[in-house]
Amino acid sequence: MPGWTTHDIPDQSDRVAVVTGANSGLGVVTARELARKGARVVLACRSEARGNAALDRLRAELPRARAEVRLLDLADLASVRAFAAGFPYERLDVLVDNAGVMALPYGTTADGFETQFGINHLGHFALTGLLLPALLAAPGARVVVVSSPAHALADIDIDDLGSERHYRRWIAYARSKTANLLFTHELARRATANGSDLVAAAAHPGYAATNLQTAGPRAEGRRGAERFMRIGNRFLAQSAEAGALPILYAATEPGVPPDSFTGPSIAMWRGAPAPSWRAPWTLSDGAGTRLWAASEKLTGVTYDAWRV
Numbered sequence: 001m002p003g004w005t006t007h008d009i010p011d012q013s014d015r016v017a018v019v020t021g022a023n024s025g026l027g028v029v030t031a032r033e034l035a036r037k038g039a040r041v042v043l044a045c046r047s048e049a050r051g052n053a054a055l056d057r058l059r060a061e062l063p064r065a066r067a068e069v070r071l072l073d074l075a076d077l078a079s080v081r082a083f084a085a086g087f088p089y090e091r092l093d094v095l096v097d098n099a100g101v102m103a104l105p106y107g108t109t110a111d112g113f114e115t116q117f118g119i120n121h122l123g124h125f126a127l128t129g130l131l132l133p134a135l136l137a138a139p140g141a142r143v144v145v146v147s148s149p150a151h152a153l154a155d156i157d158i159d160d161l162g163s164e165r166h167y168r169r170w171i172a173y174a175r176s177k178t179a180n181l182l183f184t185h186e187l188a189r190r191a192t193a194n195g196s197d198l199v200a201a202a203a204h205p206g207y208a209a210t211n212l213q214t215a216g217p218r219a220e221g222r223r224g225a226e227r228f229m230r231i232g233n234r235f236l237a238q239s240a241e242a243g244a245l246p247i248l249y250a251a252t253e254p255g256v257p258p259d260s261f262t263g264p265s266i267a268m269w270r271g272a273p274a275p276s277w278r279a280p281w282t283l284s285d286g287a288g289t290r291l292w293a294a295s296e297k298l299t300g301v302t303y304d305a306w307r308v
Helices: 025-036 049-062 077-085 114-128 130-138 149-154 168-191 212-220 223-235 245-252 285-299
Strands: 018-021 040-046 066-071 094-095 140-145 197-203 263-265 270-276
Touching: 018 025, 025 040, 025 049, 025 066, 025 094, 025 245, 049 066, 066 077, 077 114, 094 245, 114 130, 114 168, 114 285, 130 140, 140 168, 140 245, 140 263, 149 168, 149 223, 168 197, 168 285, 197 245, 245 270
Parallel strands: 018 040, 018 094, 040 066, 094 140, 140 197, 197 263
Antiparallel strands: 263 270
16 A cells, blocks of 8 residues: 555456546546546536536547546435436446535535535435445445545534534534445445445545635635635645545555545545544444434435345
């Protein structure tokens, strides 16, 4: 792992990958590097225009890349179901649950869920469950869930998953990122219990310069906050290319342990991929089971192949 770079990604020929949020930031880098190594990559994007622009840039750099755009809005379970129903491949080797939002003002998804929890966790929970048959058809498939060190700010409140009692944007974000890690934990546990060789792992980019930091302030017209975030991205953050390395490592490196959490090596901030610290509550079987049951009820997506 020391010094691991994109040059260390094994050959991905004959593998099929889906990357959510692949039109910018970490997602577009992850999709590009998987394609560079020969994978057939589906860029799962909410905006067709932005997705096609990302695909054009990818093909300009990699003319022989096997890549395509398919529409996916994680804030709308109907869109998630449509994406899964229209998935054109019998197998799926790599699913990168990457798309997300951060510290937004209170809002709700098309299905009435608090936006951060709905997009960051529930949308990906539903997508993964609906694509589970394709994942199980691929030997040694990987599911990589992108979380954040900010998960350490808050555990989930199983009785208030939508933060309806008292909404604080950063706490809501932290809870959604804790949910990502609990989902990974429970998915890995269920894979083992069912004798599957699917590997569920989590990763985070540290502090990487993407549009995630500026989207919230821009949506509210908070120009000072947006400017502050841009300054942080410019002088403190590592690049999106560096931030994507832990994700790529978790998605491709042989021997990645189930339920591992990979991030930058230097203070979880920047550097080469390395095992990352995680809060103890993200390793709770009980919390993982309760969140799973609640997520199935909220989304209507049940992992029927994996009843435990």
